[in-house]
Amino acid sequence: KEVEHVPTPGSKVFLLRGGPPVAVPQDRAGFVGAHKYSGWEMPLDLGYITHHVGVFGATGMGKSRLVRALVEELAKRGLRIVIFDHTGVDYAPYYDNVVKSSEIKIPPNVLASVIAKMADLPWQSYGEYLEIATMTFEGQWSKDAFVAHVKRTMKRLNARDTTVERVELFIKHFIDPQFFADLNSRGKTPADVLSSRQPVAVDLSWDRELAVKQAIVASVIEEAWAEVRRAKEPRPTVFVIDEAQNYAPSDWAISKDAIETTAREGRKWGLSLILASQRIAGDIDPSIRANLGTVFFSRVTAPTDLREISAYLDLADVNEGVLAQLQPREFFVVGLMNPLRRPVLLKIREVK
Ligand SMILES: Nc1ncnc2c1ncn2[C@@H]1O[C@H](COP(=O)(O)OP(=O)(O)O)[C@@H](O)[C@H]1O
Ligand SMILES: [Mg+2]
Incomplete structure (x- = not known):
């Protein structure tokens, strides 16, 4: 049989049978795909959702599908999940519970x-x-x-x-x-959105103005903060923000404060983020991306992006050359959810 995958010269080689022994407690384990070469279904430690997740890669690599796989796993654990769908095509069609952004009141x-x-x-x-x-x-x-x-x-x-x-x-x-x-005609409060059946997709395509879309994101996240302040106890909630460059950019945006506060201090209250975007550097504010405990990344458009991740997560010998060869649905995962604590290349499972 022909050799399909040539390892980088000098890299260590591990022989895996049924996967390495990893300790992820059953009630925290979730699966979004298998190790590309061995087919081993690597358990992700979903308990680390409170340390936030970043998903990065060029358009078409499968970021939104990966996020949906992750949402499915998190939903099984009974977490409240609010998905902000920037374009209305990546999530809204796939969820039973959809709220039009144009129905949501702006405080x-x-x-x-x-x-x-x-x-x-x-x-x-x-x-x-x-x-x-x-x-x-x-x-x-x-x-x-x-x-x-x-x-x-x-x-x-x-x-x-x-x-x-x-x-x-x-x-x-x-x-x-x-x-x-x-x-x-905005009759639903952000609190209504949070209390709707889960997971809920907020279809932001109903508002044209970016400032208004950002306002909806800010309002819903701020309402969750108001909730935890009133209750003085955690309210486990995952906010999914795809096309995050529009909501958490380096320069100012209406939604940035709420996202930044959640990235920095949400953990204690169970408020978590999943951010997806094409680029890392430039797209996402530094103080937000430094708080992403787990990062999935595929082929990225700029070499600086890899350096960006390596500044705070161990990339071992993953380099630009390796990334350039990745196919759609292939993502490295690094950080807290990865029980091996070294980069693992996953082929994301089929998400219809
Ligand atoms: N896990 C997957 N399962 C099935 N199809 C996928 C998967 N990932 C990507 N695809 C295919 O690639 C296309 C782009 O995926 P998408 O998640 O929208 O990419 P991105 O968000 O990175 O632009 C999808 O429309 C689908 O046809
Ligand atoms: Mg997408």
């Missing part, structure tokens, strides 16, 4: 950020006015009604005439009246 403080962003009004100078205006607004939403209200609010707070004028002008110029009109 006033988050709405103020959305308006500032859309109207191009710097938060430092205008944020507080907008926040007070969104929090005190009553009645049917419309662009005219909100502009009138924000003007009254700012005058009452002794804002300068030029400042008031700028807010009026920029909101009128930059924000579509439909945006305000649509606020009236």
